[in-house]
Amino acid sequence: MVTAMSEENEARLYGRAFLYEMVHTVFGGEPNETLFEALCSPACIGTLQDMRCEGAALARLAGFCERIEADPEARAAELERSVSDFNRVIAGLGANRESFPWESAYTSSKRLLFQVETLEVRNAYRAFGYQPELYPRVADDHLALECAFMAALAKATLEAEDEVERERLLAGQEDFLANHVLKWIEDYARDLHEDAPVGLYDLTAAALVEYAATDREFLGTLRHT
Template identity: 35%
Template sequence: MIEDATLDYLVARRFGYLLFQRLFGTEPSDELFDAIDEDVATRAFGFVDVEGTTAAYGRELLDLAQAENRDLAARLSDYTRLFVGPAALPAPPWESVYLEGKRMVMQPSTLDIRNAYRAHGFLPALYPRVPDDHLALELDFLASLAAEACDAYDRGDEGRMRDALEASGDFIADHPLKWIDAFACDLEEKGGSDFYACAAKALASFMAADVRRLEAACG
């Protein structure tokens, strides 16, 4: 069995990427926030990030998601302003905007991501209406790979589990990890939303910790 590839860790990864995908990929709603189990989320962050950095951001994020701290109308307005438009977005959620040095989408890095998706039989639900390098689609892909690793673990298929974990680590390191810090910085400095700035910082910390664990497990 791969070192550190415990079921708790695998399930925590799947939970984390699915949670962040929903936060950045769907409009905020009471149903979305009410479905976040604080205890489960706290344990998931801890299993992935044993050093605890993600947990600190996670506690702030979970507190902001609680009903008593939630202004849904303002949260929805923030989501539209930050990620939909029609005005210029202060923190565009596309990888190519950050990696290609241009405030443009559908750059060469987008094709690289599309090829990674195809290699694993992943077709985004919003394809082709949304560019492949949208943060929510990258997170959806990582959630899919995390689910594949969990399924392989349940079947006792170590080879398939290793393949899914290695693909996850390579994709994170080659794609979202290269721009998520800049995206989080833009949200914090220009976004005007404590919730989404905190979510981005928590995600950046979660992915960095996950890559460290995957490198230790699969290296």
């Protein structure tokens, strides 16, 4: 049996699962109309509006979604910009860039990919029986995959049927944030802002930086209450 949690904590668990899944989707492939329809949906806008109190970056991301929902011309322009930004600074087709969406590019001394840090991320996935859909074609420490993992564990936490399993999942998420996501996401977001200073990717990365730190605190508090 799982002890019932407060409505506030349960709502936050649903919100964090949504946000990590959103970041995974935004950074996981070239943006298209389907993605922008999802960003304009009442579910997305409503969830982000509920999270405004978490900080200014989340409020800006919510405002972006509200704007493209209300203005078809702005939506078309932002989709075009996002496709360009993705291919230039996320997929890596641009020659001159500062940002790299892989953890090992920020935590290894030589900023190389597929280093020991990548294997550590893979081991963290395996501890929970998780394997990325694109394995082994995409490095495990890509931002999209790390957020997909966080989303998967967040959803599993909501579905856990006993206290031991819920505690294991909460501890795993807190540990992954501390030892992986939070070690590089702020530096990455700073560099991404230099490469693509406005638009969906800049806003989403900034929102993740803001949210991840408070999320770690939330998980710690939830585990000890």
